[in-house]
Every structure is written in structure tokens, then in C-alpha cells.
Amino acid sequence: MDYDKILPGIIKKTDSKILLIVLDGVGGLPHPETGKTELETANIPFLDEMAANSSCGTAVPVLNGITPGSGPGHTSLFGYDPVETQIGRGVLECLGIDIPLDKEDVAIRGNFATINAAGIVTDRRAGRIATEENRKIVSLISENIREISGVKIEIRTVKEHRCAIVLRGSGLSPNVSENDPQKDGSPLKPIIALNKSSKKTASVLVEFEKRVMELLKNEDTRAKGILLRGISKLPDIQSFEEKYKLNAVCIASYPMYRGISKVVGMDIAKTGETLEDEIKTLKEVYNRYDFFFLHIKKTDSYGEDGNFDAKVHLLEEADRKLSFLKNLSFGSIAITGDHSTPAVMKSHSWHPVPLLINSPYAIPDEVKRFTERECAKGILGRIYSSEIIYLLLAYSLKLNKFGA
Amino acid sequence: MDYDKILPGIIKKTDSKILLIVLDGVGGLPHPETGKTELETANIPFLDEMAANSSCGTAVPVLNGITPGSGPGHTSLFGYDPVETQIGRGVLECLGIDIPLDKEDVAIRGNFATINAAGIVTDRRAGRIATEENRKIVSLISENIREISGVKIEIRTVKEHRCAIVLRGSGLSPNVSENDPQKDGSPLKPIIALNKSSKKTASVLVEFEKRVMELLKNEDTRAKGILLRGISKLPDIQSFEEKYKLNAVCIASYPMYRGISKVVGMDIAKTGETLEDEIKTLKEVYNRYDFFFLHIKKTDSYGEDGNFDAKVHLLEEADRKLSFLKNLSFGSIAITGDHSTPAVMKSHSWHPVPLLINSPYAIPDEVKRFTERECAKGILGRIYSSEIIYLLLAYSLKLNKFGA
Numbered sequence: 001m002d003y004d005k006i007l008p009g010i011i012k013k014t015d016s017k018i019l020l021i022v023l024d025g026v027g028g029l030p031h032p033e034t035g036k037t038e039l040e041t042a043n044i045p046f047l048d049e050m051a052a053n054s055s056c057g058t059a060v061p062v063l064n065g066i067t068p069g070s071g072p073g074h075t076s077l078f079g080y081d082p083v084e085t086q087i088g089r090g091v092l093e094c095l096g097i098d099i100p101l102d103k104e105d106v107a108i109r110g111n112f113a114t115i116n117a118a119g120i121v122t123d124r125r126a127g128r129i130a131t132e133e134n135r136k137i138v139s140l141i142s143e144n145i146r147e148i149s150g151v152k153i154e155i156r157t158v159k160e161h162r163c164a165i166v167l168r169g170s171g172l173s174p175n176v177s178e179n180d181p182q183k184d185g186s187p188l189k190p191i192i193a194l195n196k197s198s199k200k201t202a203s204v205l206v207e208f209e210k211r212v213m214e215l216l217k218n219e220d221t222r223a224k225g226i227l228l229r230g231i232s233k234l235p236d237i238q239s240f241e242e243k244y245k246l247n248a249v250c251i252a253s254y255p256m257y258r259g260i261s262k263v264v265g266m267d268i269a270k271t272g273e274t275l276e277d278e279i280k281t282l283k284e285v286y287n288r289y290d291f292f293f294l295h296i297k298k299t300d301s302y303g304e305d306g307n308f309d310a311k312v313h314l315l316e317e318a319d320r321k322l323s324f325l326k327n328l329s330f331g332s333i334a335i336t337g338d339h340s341t342p343a344v345m346k347s348h349s350w351h352p353v354p355l356l357i358n359s360p361y362a363i364p365d366e367v368k369r370f371t372e373r374e375c376a377k378g379i380l381g382r383i384y385s386s387e388i389i390y391l392l393l394a395y396s397l398k399l400n401k402f403g404a
Numbered sequence: 405m406d407y408d409k410i411l412p413g414i415i416k417k418t419d420s421k422i423l424l425i426v427l428d429g430v431g432g433l434p435h436p437e438t439g440k441t442e443l444e445t446a447n448i449p450f451l452d453e454m455a456a457n458s459s460c461g462t463a464v465p466v467l468n469g470i471t472p473g474s475g476p477g478h479t480s481l482f483g484y485d486p487v488e489t490q491i492g493r494g495v496l497e498c499l500g501i502d503i504p505l506d507k508e509d510v511a512i513r514g515n516f517a518t519i520n521a522a523g524i525v526t527d528r529r530a531g532r533i534a535t536e537e538n539r540k541i542v543s544l545i546s547e548n549i550r551e552i553s554g555v556k557i558e559i560r561t562v563k564e565h566r567c568a569i570v571l572r573g574s575g576l577s578p579n580v581s582e583n584d585p586q587k588d589g590s591p592l593k594p595i596i597a598l599n600k601s602s603k604k605t606a607s608v609l610v611e612f613e614k615r616v617m618e619l620l621k622n623e624d625t626r627a628k629g630i631l632l633r634g635i636s637k638l639p640d641i642q643s644f645e646e647k648y649k650l651n652a653v654c655i656a657s658y659p660m661y662r663g664i665s666k667v668v669g670m671d672i673a674k675t676g677e678t679l680e681d682e683i684k685t686l687k688e689v690y691n692r693y694d695f696f697f698l699h700i701k702k703t704d705s706y707g708e709d710g711n712f713d714a715k716v717h718l719l720e721e722a723d724r725k726l727s728f729l730k731n732l733s734f735g736s737i738a739i740t741g742d743h744s745t746p747a748v749m750k751s752h753s754w755h756p757v758p759l760l761i762n763s764p765y766a767i768p769d770e771v772k773r774f775t776e777r778e779c780a781k782g783i784l785g786r787i788y789s790s791e792i793i794y795l796l797l798a799y800s801l802k803l804n805k806f807g808a
Contacts, residue, residue, distance in 0.1 A: 005487050006470060361749065363433060363441070365777060379777060381786035383468055390469035394754045401752055402466060403473035403486070404493045404634075 003079070003390055006402050013245045016331025016396040018291045020388070022077060023318060024070075025300030027340025027353040027372055031308055038303075038343060039354065039371040042312045044319035047370035050335060051356050056367040057380025058352035059388060061339045067350040073338030074260045078293075079244070079389035080237060087263055088174065088232020093164045095259020097156060101234055106172045106201060109230040110155070110163040111180065112137060112223035115213070119187050124180070125161040126223040137216065137223055138163055145211050148204045161223070165208075173198035173233075179209060180227040191228065205231075239265030240291070244393065249285055251278045252295035261293060275321045286328060303341030304348075311343050331396025332359040334388050335370070352382060359395035407483070407794055410806050417649050420735025420800040422695045424792070426481060427722060428474075429704030431744025431757040431776055435712055442707075442747060443758065443775040446716045448723035451774035454739060455760050460771040461784025462756035463792060465743045471754045477742030478664045482697075483648070483793035484641060491667055492578065492636020497568045499663020501560060505638055510576045510605060513634040514559070514567040515584070516541060516627035519617065523591050528584070529565040530627040541620065541627055542567055549615050552608045565627070569612075577602035577637075583613060584631040595632065609635075643669030644695070648797065653689055655682045656699035665697060679725045690732060707745030708752075715747050735800025736763040738792050739774070756786060763799035 028038035061068045062082050071092055072082035090107035101107055112134065114123035129137075134157045141155050151169035158164055175198040179189045191209065193202035205228055213225045240248045242265075250261030251269045258268045267289070271281040275296055282292060296318050302310035337353035354375035356367075365379040376382070383391075393399050432442035465472045466486050475496055476486035494511035505511055516538065518527035533541075538561045545559050555573035562568055579598040585591060595613065597606035609632055617629045644652045646669075654665030655673045662672045671693070675685040679700055686696060700722050706714035741757035758779035760771075769783040780786070784795075797803050 002487060003467060003470075006467070010470075361433060361746075361753070361755075363755070363776060365780070377781070379462075379780040381462070381780065387468045390467065391754075392469075394469035394471070399469065399471060399754070401471045401473050403476035403490060404496050 007243070010400040010402050011245050011393070012398055012400055014331075014396070014398050016290070016398065017286075017329070018246070018392045018396050019294065019325075019330045019333045020077065020292065020392065021294045021296065021322070021333070021335045022074070023296050023299045023315075023335070023337050025303045025339060025341025025348065026315070026337030027342070027349070027351050028303065028311065029342035029344050029349075029351070032344065037372055038308060038311045038315060040369075040373070042315040042319070044315060044370060046319045046323040047335065048368060050358055051370040051375065052368045053364055054356040054358040055362040055380050056365055056375040056378025057355045058372070058376050058382045059336050059355040059385040060352045060382060061350075061385045065350050067348050068339045069348065070256055070338060071260060073385075074257065075264070076385040077336070077338060077388060078240065078264050079386055080264065081386065085235050085237055087235055087260065089230025090164070090174075090232040091234055091263070092256065092259065093158060093162075093230065094166055095262060096256040097158055097164060098255050098258070099154065099156060099164060099166055101166065102168070103234050103236070104168070104170065104172060105233065106167040106174050107232055108165040108167070108228050110165050111227040111229065112161045112163065113225055113227050114222045115188065115225040121181050121186060121188060121225075121227070122184060123222065124184055124227060126221070128160045129221060129223055131157065131159045133221055133223070134160065134163065137219070137221060140215055140219070141212060144215055145208065148207050149200070151200075151204045153208060163226075165228070167201065167204060171197070172201045174201070174231045176202045176205060176231050178227070178229050178231065180229050188225070234263060237264065241265055244291070244389065246291040247289050248291035248293065249289040250293045250295070251281050251285075252293070252297070253278060254295070254297045257295040257297070266293065275318060279321060279324050282325075283328065299337075300341050303343050304346060306343050306346035308343035331398075332357060332362075332392045334392055336385070336388065338385075352376075355380060355383070355388065357391055357395055361395050361397070411647070414804040414806050415649050415797070416802055416804055418735075418800070418802050420694070420802065421690075421733070422650070422796045422800050423698065423729075423734045423737045424481065424696065424796065425698045425700065425726070425737065425739045426478070427700050427703045427719075427739070427741050429707045429743060429745025429752065430719070430741030431746070431753070431755050432707065432715070433746035433748050433753075433755070436748065441776055442712060442715045442719060444773075444777070446719040446723070448719055448774060450723045450727040451739065452772060454762055455774040455779065456772045457768055458760040458762040459766040459784050460769055460779040460782025461759045462776070462780050462782075462786045463740050463759040463789040464756045464786060465754075465789045469754050471752050472743050473752065474660055474742060475664060477789070478661065479668070480789040481740070481742060481792060482644065482668050483790055484668065485790065489639050489641055491639055491664065493634025494568070494578075494636040495638055495667070496660065496663060497562060497566075497634065498570055499666060500660040501562055501568060502659050502662070503558065503560060503568060503570055505570065506572070507638050507640070508572070508574065508576060509637065510571040510578050511636055512569040512571070512632050514569050515631040515633065516565045516567065517629055517631050518626045519592065519629035525585050525590060525592060525631070526588060527626065528588055528631060530625070532564045533625060533627055535561065535563045537625055537627070538564065538567065541623070541625060544619055544623070545616060548619055549612065552611050553604070555604075555608045557612065567630075569632070571605065571608060575601070576605045578605070578635045580606045580609060580635050582631070582633050582635060584633050592629070638667060641668065645669055648695070648793065650695040651693050652695035652697065653693040654697045654699070655685050655689075656697070656701070657682060658699070658701045661699040661701070670697065679722060683725060683728050686729075687732065703741075704745050707747050708750060710747050710750035712747035735802075736761060736766075736796045738796055740789070740792065742789075756780075759784060759787070759792065761795055761799055765799050765801070
């Protein structure tokens with residue numbers, strides 16, 4: 001069974017609005033001393049009240065046991081198959097620093113690396129050079145290498161040893177092998193076209209690699225060459241508007257999430273750095289859209305650092321600020337995460353995330369708290385994150401009956 | 405993973421009997437004043453007792469968020485993929501009034517419509533003419549158009565402006581465009597063959613459309629022509645007997661459900677209009693079959709009308725009558741619905757329906773009531789309706805071990 005076969009025949013445009021709130025990395029694990037998770041420890045009256053008035057459940061981001069990166073975590077939430085719709089790392093790196101990409105462009109993650117005279121990569125990160133040093137090198141390259149064989153080249157600093165490169169021109173293909181040997185002490189790998197249509201791209205990259213080494217040869221930096229990785233194009237997918245007939249907007253303070261939203265064709269609202277800024281933006285654009293993706297980054301960051309108390313604190317802060325949404329009206333609201341980031345693991349994890357769906361047509365269940373263990377008792381049961389968008393469409397009455 | 409790949413190797417015929425009771429549109433939503441659903445409001449001691457002695461859960465009719473019509477709602481319950489096994493609207497209309505269909509026949513829904521001299525459809529429903537007027541028109545057409553180019557034509561009254569038409573002959577195909585312009589004030593659309601093999605069917609329908617207009621031209625009726633819609637054939641699927649080795653019978657007072665059962669190859673038991681009649685029939689045919697599909701229509705009708713109290717009343721009535729089943733023995737019994745029809749929505753909905761499976765091998769859980777919220781806590785969890793038949797086979801010990 002497949003939503004794609006059903007949807008075109010039943011979807012309809014209506015005036016009702018949908019809100020998807022993603023608390024990045026919201027799920028956690030019990031603290032060894034208290035036995036309570038971050039959400040169970042936090043004082044989150046708004047989220048708890050929403051849970052009490054909603055249908056609750058848990059969402060598996062990709063598949064049971066699979067820990068998603070931000071890419072699959074979000075493509076799932078947007079209703080795309082996260083395996084079929086993989087966004088290349090080069091594309092994510094570019095979108096993450098707001099470099100615009102066209103369907104024809106090839107996007108690449110770059111590492112400045114230390115490479116000796118014999119072509120051996122002695123340090124894949126060039127001693128993690130400072131971001132300022134990176135900027136100087138990138139300026140030098142930008143000024144000297146603007147085009148190779150008619151292909152325009154844009155290079156931009158990310159941070160430390162990392163940069164992003166975009167090739168722009170016709171007939172480009174990402175099917176090219178990477179030159180990164182993956183470990184220190186090994187020689188640079190040759191850049192090879194993996195099929196006929198990528199010969200041009202491979203020759204441009206071989207030339208680019210060579211010219212960068214020449215430019216850096218006599219510079220006062222440990223960066224003596226560039227590793228080209230995650231060579232990729234935008235995935236060829238149906239846009240959000242085509243797929244769901246939704247006029248959608250992304251409100252996210254972090255570029256990466258704006259980037260993923262752009263890949264699925266959402267409009268990107270200009271917003272500031274904080275959740276207050278985001279909520280202000282949501283109110284400003286409220287009349288212009290019928291789908292709102294509100295991304296809250298902060299809840300993830302302290303999870304990755306292993307700082308349990310700081311994550312609790314940020315969950316409480318997000319809860320207070322989200323309460324300002326009370327005055328806006330939506331046909332359906334989902335609050336969930338893109339994945340768990342338990343502080344005790346200091347990383348993303350595979351654990352399902354709490355989920356609530358609020359709508360006049362949602363049966364409130366007995367769940368009174370927005371936590372991992374309480375939501376697991378909810379009436380929605382355990383579903384896949386990729387199903388949430390279809391529930392949101394249903395609960396806001398945007399789907400006609402299927403079959404007579 | 406796919407049942408069809410496993411089943412042929414593990415299914416066995418045994419003496420045990422399976423009963424599938426479908427309470428049409430059984431699921432509901434809370435009444436705004438009481439906060440209780442129709443099932444939660446109703447006094448249903450038999451269903452509650454069954455729930456207390458059974459494994460409970462909820463069933464998603466098609467996919468999360470998808471609201472099924474009666475066709476997909478039932479093909480799912482019969483274990484067929486409701487997306488791959490769509491039953492055309494013409495087929496459903498014919499089966500709904502007990503017109504027998506062969507695999508070769510083309511079935512069509514007809515609307516008598518008002519069409520002016522310029523060929524503009526001024527009223528797609530001919531002012532919803534009375535059923536009696538429809539019968540007179542259908543008699544006139546039947547007497548005058550029995551055959552076109554060797555293709556036999558049967559036309560029958562459904563009600564008001566609606567009729568059903570069957571074409572019988574060799575080499576017929578349903579891949580023909582409809583002449584219904586879909587809105588008043590537009591001209592009739594041309595009937596066109598959509599591929600080579602449907603040219604004959606298209607030319608028959610063009611001639612039929614023309615002759616009907618000639619016949620009605622001088623009649624005293626607003627019906628001046630016919631819109632031909634839902635042109636379809638029986639789906640080409642494995643029969644119930646082939647797929648499950650079950651000798652199955654349908655007991656349903658409404659023709660539509662007898663029709664869907666016939667599509668999957670069930671025998672159709674003669675029965676009366678009421679649930680009492682159906683239960684009497686079940687007792688009569690009990691010795692002759694090993695699978696019984698008992699369909700209870702009434703629970704749906706008041707949901708569609710938005711009459712909460714009447715739906716509650718009919719649930720209570722069904723509960724009293726079902727208690728007469730107590731004396732019959734089955735290897736496994738499932739009680740569920742084909743979809744929800746909340747009175748507050750006045751329509752089918754996507755909400756999962758309560759499900760119980762009763763069998764000596766089913767673990768009773770803590771669920772004591774047959775309601776949406778209680779069954780959601782049951783040991784079966786949330787499954788798809790299309791999985792129920794496999795559980796029924798398993799719980800009645802009709803499936804051997806898979807693999808060594």
C-alpha cells in the first residue's frame with residue numbers, strides 16, 4: 001500500500017491551516033540518578049496541557065532501530081521516504097550555509113588537508129585550522145579559480161577546515177569518486193568518472209584539485225590541498241505543493257533546516273536567531289500560508305553535549321515560548337521531534353519520539369504529559385514519522401474519501 | 405514482507421470455523437457535551453463481555469489518515485490490498501442492486517440528466533426525478549435497446565435519477581472516457597476509446613447515448629439523456645477459496661456488501677432485512693461453511709445522518725441481538741468495523757476502529773469495554789484491517805509453521 005497512489009485522487013485545498021512543530025532531538029533517556037528522562041524532569045505545562053487535549057503516540061523517525069541524521073529525520077516528517085529521498089552531504093553542506101542550488105548544480109563538501117610532497121594525506125583536517133585562516137584560503141581560491149572548462153566554481157567557508165563547493169554549468173553529474181582516502185597516512189585517491197555522463201565533472205574536479213594544491217603550495221598554512229566529499233545533486237522529488245496542495249512555509253533559525261525545507265519546495269520565511277523571533281515570524285506570515293513548519297533547534301544542542309540539566313532548561317524555555325501560540329487557530333497541530341538525542345548518549349538515537357496531534361477531530365486519550373513513556377500509552381500508538389503529514393491532512397479535513 | 409509469498413506454503417484446511425462480524429461505521433468521536441463516543445455512551449454488555457474475554461486492539465482500515473469508502477473498507481477486511489484491488493464505481497452500483505456480473509462484463513453508473521437541444525447538460529440529475537419516473541424511463545429504454553452491434557445491454561433503476569447499465573459480450577473493455585461534464589451548464593463530453601482494445605465498447609456507448617436521447621426527446625420527463633460514469637469491470641483477483649482455502653459465506657442484508665463479497669468469490673446467503681434475519685441465516689448455514697462474514701449495516705446509517713443518540717440506540721440493539729451467537733462455536737471470532745462514522749462528522753472518517761479477537765488461543769488483556777479508547781490499550785496494538793484475516797486464520801489454527 002502506498003500513499004502516493006491514493007493521494008492525487010483524494011486531496012483537496014481548503015482554508016484550514018496546519019502547524020508542524022519539530023523540537024529537534026526532543027526524546028531522551030532516564031538520568032542514571034533520578035530515573036527520569038529530560039522531558040520527565042522538565043516543567044513543561046504548555047506541552048503537557050496540549051498532550052492532555054490531544055491524541056498522543058510515539059513516532060519512529062525512519063525504521064525501528066535506525067538513528068537518523070537531520071536529513072532523513074526531516075524528509076520523513078515531510079512525508080517522503082527517507083531512504084528513497086536521500087539528500088547528499090554536499091547538498092546539505094551548501095544548503096546549511098544558505099548557498100542557493102539549482103537542479104543542475106553539483107554540490108561538494110570540502111576538507112582542507114595537509115598533504116606532503118609525495119601526495120600522502122598526513123592530516124585530513126589540516127590540524128583543524130582556524131575559521132579565519134579558512135576564510136583567507138577560500139578568498140585566494142575564489143580569486144584565482146572562477147571557472148574550469150566553462151563550469152563556474154563557487155567555494156565558501158563553513159568553519160575550521162571545512163568548506164563547501166558548487167559547480168555550475170550544463171551536463172554535470174555527481175557520479176564521480178571522492179579523493180578522500182578516509183585515513184591519515186594514505187595517498188590521495190584518484191578522482192574517477194563512475195559513468196560516461198560524469199566524465200566532464202571528473203575532469204573539472206581533477207583540474208580543481210591540482211590548481212588548489214598549486215595555489216596553497218607556498219602559503220603559510222597547514223592546508224596544502226583539498227579533499228572533495230559528498231559529491232551530490234538535489235534529489236529529484238515532487239514538491240510539497242505538488243504532493244499535498246499545501247502552500248508551505250519553513251520557519252527555522254538554523255540554515256540546515258531551511259535548506260531541507262527548500263529541497264521539498266517550501267517557502268523560507270526570514271526570521272531571527274531565537275524561538276521568540278520564530279514565533280513572531282509565524283504570526284507575521286500566518287495569513288499567507290496553509291502549512292507551517294516551525295523548527296526549534298535548541299532542544300538538540302545540549303543533548304549532543306551530554307548536558308542533561310541544560311537540555312531540561314531549554315525544554316522549559318521552549319515550553320514557555322510556545323505558549324504564545326495559543327491565540328492562533330489551526331485545523332491540526334502536530335508536536336514531535338525529528339529524532340531523540342538523549343543527554344546520556346551525547347548523540348542522536350533511534351528511540352521513537354513523543355508525538356501529539358491536536359485537532360477538533362482528535363480523541364483526547366488518557367495521556368496528560370508530553371513525555372516518552374506517557375505518549376507511548378496514547379491512542380495514536382506507535383507510527384512512522386512519515387505518516388504524520390497524512391494524519392495532519394486528515395485531521396484538518398483536507399482528504400476526501402478513498403473509494404466508493 | 406508479504407503474506408502472499410508465505411500463505412500458499414502454510415495454509416491448511418481444518419474443521420474449525422471463523423466468524424468475522426463487521427459493525428459498519430462503528431467507530432465514533434466524543435459528543436461535545438459528554439466527552440464520550442457513541443460506543444462509550446452505549447450500554448453494550450455483550451460486546452463488553454466479548455472484549456473482556458478477548459485480545460483487543462484497533463484497526464486502521466487502509467492507511468493512517470485515509471478515510472475509506474465501503475469498497476476499500478471491506479477489501480481490506482478480506483485481506484486484499486485495498487489500493488491494488490479497487491472496485492470500480494460502475495461495478496459497485498450493479499452489485500449494489502444485485503445485478504450479476506461476469507468477468508467480461510462492463511458495468512456503468514448512469515445518471516438521467518436534463519440536456520438541451522444544443523447538447524448542454526443543464527441539470528446533471530434531471531431535477532432528481534422520482535424513482536417511479538425512473539422506472540418508466542428504464543422500461544422504455546429496455547424495450548427499445550436490447551442490443552447494439554452484438555453487445556447485450558441491461559439497464560436497471562437504482563433510485564431517483566440513478567440507474568445501472570451492464571454491457572455483455574466479447575471483447576469489451578472499460579477503458580473508455582465518460583460523457584459526464586461534471587458540472588451543470590457544460591456540454592456533454594465525447595465518449596472516447598482510451599486504447600485500441602476499447603474501440604468497440606466506445607462505439608457501443610456512443611450509439612447507446614444517442615438512442616437514449618432520441619427515445620426521451622418527446623417524453624414528458626426532465627430526463628433527456630444519460631450520463632455514463634464509473635465504467636468498470638470486476639477486478640481480476642484471487643478468490644477467497646483459492647487464497648485462504650476457506651469455504652466462505654456472506655450474510656448481509658444490504659446488496660452493496662453482498663456485491664463486494666461476490667467479487668472475492670464468497671457464497672451469498674439469502675437473508676432478510678434485519679439483524680435477526682441475519683443471525684437466523686447464520687444458524688441455518690452454520691454447518692455448511694467454514695468462514696462467515698456477518699455484516700451489520702444499521703450502525704453506520706445514523707452516523708452519516710449525524711444522529712448521535714440514534715447511533716447509540718442501534719449499537720445497543722445490535723449488542724442485544726448479537727448475544728444470540730453465544731451458543732455457536734467458532735475457532736476464532738473477530739468483531740470490528742470497516743471504518744469509523746462519527747456522528748459529529750456526519751461522514752466516514754479515517755479514525756481506527758475497535759477490534760477484538762476471540763479464540764481459545766487469544767490472551768485476554770485488561771480491556772473490559774468495546775470502545776475506541778479502551779481497545780487502543782489492548783494487546784493486539786494498532787494493526788491494519790488487512791491483517792485481521794491472517795490473525796483469524798492463525799487463531800483458528802489454520803496456518804502451519806513458516807520455515808524450518
